[in-house]
Amino acid sequence: MDVTYTNNIENLTADQLEGFFDDWPTCPDEEAHIRILAGSCKVWLAMDGRQCVGRINAISDGVFYAYIPLLEVLPAYQGKGIGRELVERMLKSLSSMYAIDLQCDESLEGYYRQLGFMSNIGMAIRNRENQGADGQITSNST
Numbered sequence: 001m002d003v004t005y006t007n008n009i010e011n012l013t014a015d016q017l018e019g020f021f022d023d024w025p026t027c028p029d030e031e032a033h034i035r036i037l038a039g040s041c042k043v044w045l046a047m048d049g050r051q052c053v054g055r056i057n058a059i060s061d062g063v064f065y066a067y068i069p070l071l072e073v074l075p076a077y078q079g080k081g082i083g084r085e086l087v088e089r090m091l092k093s094l095s096s097m098y099a100i101d102l103q104c105d106e107s108l109e110g111y112y113r114q115l116g117f118m119s120n121i122g123m124a125i126r127n128r129e130n131q132g133a134d135g136q137i138t139s140n141s142t
């Protein structure tokens with residue numbers, strides 16, 4: 001298995017993104033997945049040939065604060081250091097930011113701690129009806 005890394009999503013197509021959002025009850029389809037990545041300020045992908053097998057994205061104000069919403073490595077590729085590589089590449093890409101935040105399950109606290117994160121109380125709203133990622137906000141939205 002020869003995994004390579006890229007931050008170029010220009011020619012990414014839906015068929016290259018199959019298998020993500022594993023175990024999610026409802027999730028964005030591959031087309032919405034591409035829109036999510038296109039709307040992110042930074043993206044890193046792990047590729048096995050044409051197929052994307054891991055991805056991380058960040059959203060940001062571009063100056064001060066960044067948030068990492070999605071990190072995932074496909075099940076067959078987990079435990080091989082791909083997640084670590086994606087996080088390290090993203091942290092390097094975001095190294096000019098003051099704050100880099102994410103939220104995770106308690107079981108992953110140790111995982112992120114060994115990658116340099118500290119724990120921090122987070123609060124969240126989840127609009128479950130939007131979990132399929134059908135909507136969007138625009139600069140004209142109220």
Ligand SMILES: CC(C)(COP(=O)(O)OP(=O)(O)OC[C@H]1O[C@@H](n2cnc3c(N)ncnc32)[C@H](O)[C@@H]1OP(=O)(O)O)[C@@H](O)C(=O)NCCC(=O)NCCS
Pocket residue numbers: 070071072073074077078079080081082083084085103104105107108109110111112114
């Ligand atoms: C979490 C996830 C991204 C990790 O990716 P991965 O490629 O499997 O992880 P890596 O192989 O890079 O693991 C890196 C290190 O973390 C360790 N690790 C893995 N899971 C861990 C955990 N839950 N707690 C502590 N350490 C952990 C590994 O042992 C490895 O240590 P090493 O480098 O000393 O051998 C992957 O398991 C995944 O996609 N899970 C499902 C989606 C998910 O939970 N995403 C996170 C949302 S916040």
